[in-house]
Amino acid sequence: MPLASLGRWGIGGPADIVVTPQSASTLAAALAVIAEYDARHIVIGDGSNVLFDDAGFRGVVLRIGRGLGGIRRLDEQRVEAGAGMWVPAFVRQVIDWGMAGAVHAIGIPGTLGGLITMNGGSQRKGIGENVAHVDAIDHQGRMRRLTHDQLDYRYRASRLQRGDLIVVSAQLRFAPGDRTAMRREALSILAARRAKFPRVRANCGSVFVSDPALYSRIGPPGLAIERAGLKGVSVGGAQISPDHANFIVNNGGARAQDVLHLILLARRSVADLSGIAMDAEVRHLAPDGVMRPAHEVAELLGDRTLPGATA
Incomplete structure (x- = not known):
């Protein structure tokens, strides 16, 4: 396949x-x-x-996938949900139950297991703060339960990123919230995403992690890449999106090599501008199964095999 x-x-x-x-x-x-x-x-x-x-x-x-989805309410503040549940559906259900704390993730495409593993979110928030425990399977098929403290959550990072465990389900805890206010906030977030994020061309979402030092010096990665003059720049079939510079889109026929070149170009250009090297949220899967942050792979490739960029 x-x-x-x-x-x-x-x-x-x-x-x-x-x-x-x-x-x-x-x-x-x-x-x-x-x-x-x-x-x-x-x-x-x-x-x-x-x-x-x-x-x-x-x-x-x-x-x-969805076979490992599903959600159930445990009480007024706790839910248990499967790793395969679609994140926007999870957030909508939590809102319907009057639980606050997940609205920031309403527009994130992906499964809950990935969100929990990456401590994903938006508005500089992460789902990790709501995770009480995770049930996971190791690569020999044995079940394990990890508490919040064992998960070692940090900004866009967790112990789960070691890759030795596969999230099956999680229990999450939320504060009570006003349903009407949360629905209004969710609609506002979705409208803002539709206005500024590319929707037509294939993309993976945000490419680079927001770095606090970069944020205080210039702003979020998209603004830094734009300040470096790279918005709309293409390599092969891949392009730094003209809509939002922290997105790389496939304009047709893009190769992984094209994307890696743009990641390298953006990383080095922003480092020249700010002195800060951005890290990628995206991970590259090699043919031998090694999964690394895409910026590490891009730096390994360097300038040896990468084609030129065009504005």
């Missing part, structure tokens, strides 16, 4: 096998078989934060 069909960028070569478990037990069984045969494998959600390599991936892709 082409990985391009699994990711939001529409980029990536073939994968040998793709498995979409429909329950925690089938995920555990799949992992046990993979461990028995020592098969190369990776785990993804909806692929919104992954740049698949042009050469694809020689191994098994475990895709956490």
Whole structure:
């Protein structure tokens, strides 16, 4: 199966096998078989934060999807939700139950497991502050429970990013909130996203993490990239979006190599401007299964194999 069909960028070569478990037990069984045969494998959600390599991936892709979704209310302040639940649907349900604290994530495309792993969010907030505990499976198919303290949440980071555990479900805690006010805030966030973020061309969302030092010196990554004169710059079929410079869009036929060049160009240009090197939220999957932050891969490639950029 082409990985391009699994990711939001529409980029990536073939994968040998793709498995979409429909329950925690089938995920555990799949992992046990993979461990028995020592098969190369990776785990993804909806692929919104992954740049698949042009050469694809020689191994098994475990895709956490809607079969591991679902949500239930435990009491007035707590919910339990599956890793495969679509984030906007999760936020809407939490709002309907009168729970405050998740509205900032209303416009984030992706699954809850990915959001929890990345401590994702917007407006400089992260879902990690609401996570009470996570139930996860290791790569031998064994269940583990991690408390909030064990998850080591930091800005856009958590212990889960080590990759040795796969989120199955989580319990989250919220404060009481006014439904009407939260719905109004959610609509406002969605309207703002529609006005400034690219919607037509394939993209993965924000490419770079907002750095506090950069934010105080220039502003968010998109503004810094724009100040560096790169808004609208293209390499091959990839382009730094003319709508928002922290997005890279696929204008048709883009390759992973094109995206990596733009990441490198943006990172070096902003570093020249500000003295601060931005880190990517996006992770690159290599053909051998190694997953690294995309800026690290871009720096490794350097100027050796990357084509020129055009405005």
